[in-house]
Amino acid sequence: MRIGLICLVLGYVLSQFYRAFLAVLAPTLLTDIGATAQDLAFASGLWFLAFAVMQIPVGALLDRVGPRRTAAVLLAVGGGGGAAMFGLATTPGHVSIAMALIGVGCSPVLMAAYYIFARVYSVAVFATLAGVTIGIGSLGNIAGSAPLAWAVQAFGWRETMMAMCAVTLLVAALIWLTVQDPAQHDGTQRGSVFDLLKIRALWPIFAMMFVCYGPAASLRGLWVGPYTADVFGADALTIGNVTLVMGLAMVAGNFAYGPLDRVFGTRKWVIFGGNAVGALALLALWAVADTGLWLSAALLALIGFAGSSFPMVVAHARAFFPVHLTGRGVTLVNLFGIGGAGLLQFTTGPLFHAADQVMKPVSGAYGVLFLTFALLTLAGLAIYAFATDRTD
Numbered sequence: 001m002r003i004g005l006i007c008l009v010l011g012y013v014l015s016q017f018y019r020a021f022l023a024v025l026a027p028t029l030l031t032d033i034g035a036t037a038q039d040l041a042f043a044s045g046l047w048f049l050a051f052a053v054m055q056i057p058v059g060a061l062l063d064r065v066g067p068r069r070t071a072a073v074l075l076a077v078g079g080g081g082g083a084a085m086f087g088l089a090t091t092p093g094h095v096s097i098a099m100a101l102i103g104v105g106c107s108p109v110l111m112a113a114y115y116i117f118a119r120v121y122s123v124a125v126f127a128t129l130a131g132v133t134i135g136i137g138s139l140g141n142i143a144g145s146a147p148l149a150w151a152v153q154a155f156g157w158r159e160t161m162m163a164m165c166a167v168t169l170l171v172a173a174l175i176w177l178t179v180q181d182p183a184q185h186d187g188t189q190r191g192s193v194f195d196l197l198k199i200r201a202l203w204p205i206f207a208m209m210f211v212c213y214g215p216a217a218s219l220r221g222l223w224v225g226p227y228t229a230d231v232f233g234a235d236a237l238t239i240g241n242v243t244l245v246m247g248l249a250m251v252a253g254n255f256a257y258g259p260l261d262r263v264f265g266t267r268k269w270v271i272f273g274g275n276a277v278g279a280l281a282l283l284a285l286w287a288v289a290d291t292g293l294w295l296s297a298a299l300l301a302l303i304g305f306a307g308s309s310f311p312m313v314v315a316h317a318r319a320f321f322p323v324h325l326t327g328r329g330v331t332l333v334n335l336f337g338i339g340g341a342g343l344l345q346f347t348t349g350p351l352f353h354a355a356d357q358v359m360k361p362v363s364g365a366y367g368v369l370f371l372t373f374a375l376l377t378l379a380g381l382a383i384y385a386f387a388t389d390r391t392d
Contacts, residue, residue, distance in 0.1 A: 004179035005116060008067070009136050010171045011075055011109035016140030017148075017164070018079070018102045019047060019217065020247070023225035024148045024240055028157050029095065037226040039092035041349030043099040044222045048342025050103030055335035056193060058108045062327030066181030067112030076172035078105025080165050087161035105168070110137070112179070114330045118318060119182040126318055127267070130311030131258025138254055141220065141247040149240030193328050196321070204387035205317045209310075209333055210340035211380030212275050215282060215373035216307030217341040218348060219300060220246050223369060231363045232293040242297045249301035253308030260312070261391050267316040268389035271309045275381055278306030282374035289370060290363035310337060319390040348372070 022029075022040050029035040035043075054074075061070040082101030089095045110133065117129045151160045196202065219227075224243050228234035234242065257274065261267045281302040288295060314333050321329035348369055355365035 004068070004175070005113060007171065007174040007178050008071060008109055008113040008116075009133055011071060011106075011175060012113065012133060012137035013140035013143070014075075014079065014164075014168055014171060015106035015109055016137050017144045018083075018099075018106055018140075019044075020141045020221040020243070021144035021148055022099075023220065023222055023243055024145060024236065025152065025157055026225040027229060027236055027239075028152060029092075032157070033090055033092060033095070035092040035095055037222075038349040038353055039095070041222055041345055041352075043092070043096040044218075045342050045345030045349070046096050047099040047103035047106075048217075048338050048345055050100040051107045052335050052339035052342050054104055054107035055111070055331040055338070056328075058111055059193070059328035059331030061108070062111060062115045062331065063324070067108070067115050068176065068179040068181050071108045071112040071179065072172050072176035074108050075105045075175065076169055078102060078107075080105065080169040080172065083161055083165035083168055087158045087165060109175075110134070111327070111331050111334055114314065115327050116182055118321075118326045118330065119323075123318070127261050127312055127315035128258040130314055131254050131256075134308070134311050135251050135254035135258070138247065138251040141250055142244060145243035145247050146237070146240035149236045153236070192325075193332050196325055196329055196332055199320050201320050201388045201390075202317055204384050205313060206333070206336045208271060208275070208380050208384035208387070209313045209317070209336040211376045212271070212278075212307060212313055213310050213337045214341040214344040215278065215377060216250065216304050218344045218373070220250065220304060222345060223348070223352075223366070224300060227366050228293060228296070231290050231361075231366060232296075234293065238293075242293070242300065245297050246300045246304040250304040250308050253305035254311065256305070257309055257312045261315065265391065266389055267312055267319075267391055268384075268387050271312050271316065272381060272384060274306050274309045274312075275377055275384075278303055279374050279377040279381065281306060282370050282377065286367045286370040286374060289367040290361065313337070316387075316390065344373075344376075 022044055026040055058070060078101050082098045082105055086098035089098060113133050114130060117126055121129060225239045228239055228242050260270045264270055281299050285299040314330060317333045352365050352369055355368040356362060359365050
């Protein structure tokens with residue numbers, strides 16, 4: 001089981017890489033195939049949308065087929081196939097289709113690990129295991145920063161993406177060979193996501209999940225590159241360094257959140273406090289959008305750290321799931337998180353374009369994005385304030 005979990009974590013490293021690497025490739029793709037920031041926002045949004053839509057069938061497959069086949073097959077076909085198509089892309093449309101395929105491929109790997117945690121390990125350590133998984137997996141976020149910029153300069157972006165295709169297929173094969181499916185739960189209850197939606201205690205948690213991940217994911221995965229290039233004249237290596245700083249902060253945040261529910265005896269207020277800090281950092285970034293590159297980088301790092309409450313929110317919701325709906329439960333919560341991030345990817349592209357038409361200098365248009373992220377986070381906090389706290 002441990003070797004299989006290691007392979008699933010490797011799959012999640014790839015998932016983190018694929019959701020974040022466009023920010024570094026933005027200048028290169030603009031030059032080579034004419035992909036603008038708005039094109040990449042659309043492509044990134046398709047990744048999140050495909051990922052989110054897949055959560056319902058993935059949840060059913062985890063409960064009925066098991067994590068081994070679910071994760072291995074989808075990662076190989078979607079992830080490997082999408083990476084190959086990306087490497088062959090000649091238009092922004094090809095990039096969008098490739099990103100959608102990669103989103104399908106990445107959709108089961110984290111939830112497969114969470115399913116095993118929920119079924120095999122003590123519920124008291126779920127948040128810690130979930131946080132460690134995302135923390136280690138966030139190394140993919142780091143690989144999609146300065147190391148990717150170096151690889152693209154050394155080998156070319158097409159060659160780099162073909163290498164990522166080979167790595168993805170290898171990890172999918174390892175998952176197939178090493179993951180062991182947990183024993184099926186006792187009883188004959190089947191149920192569906194509709195049974196989960198009837199649990200009113202989950203509703204404010206869904207609201208928090210909808211907004212807690214999107215700002216950090218959108219900034220790290222998409223807007224850091226165009227923002228630092230347009231406002232501060234950053235080149236590819238500088239963008240790689242800024243995204244590396246933010247990626248490291250997100251890794252640290254995932255490890256930091258994990259045990260805090262046992263330290264403070266609460267999940268709700270750990271989540272609430274962390275996201276409140278993130279909202280304040282977003283407001284600060286809005287206020288000083290063009291003041292200095294490394295001040296902005298520091299605020300982006302704080303946003304990434306505070307915005308890493310994802311595993312704690314899943315753990316909060318997990319405490320309300322019936323055992324026979326574990327797979328569908330974790331994937332339903334994930335749907336809200338990834339779905340919220342995907343909608344932000346789609347909407348922030350047109351929002352930025354509209355703001356850029358009327359606001360000069362360009363830092364004002366980016367300020368609109370930062371303010372939007374802050375207000376959405378504050379709205380989620382207002383709803384989440386009414387959540388029922390529960391620890392295991």
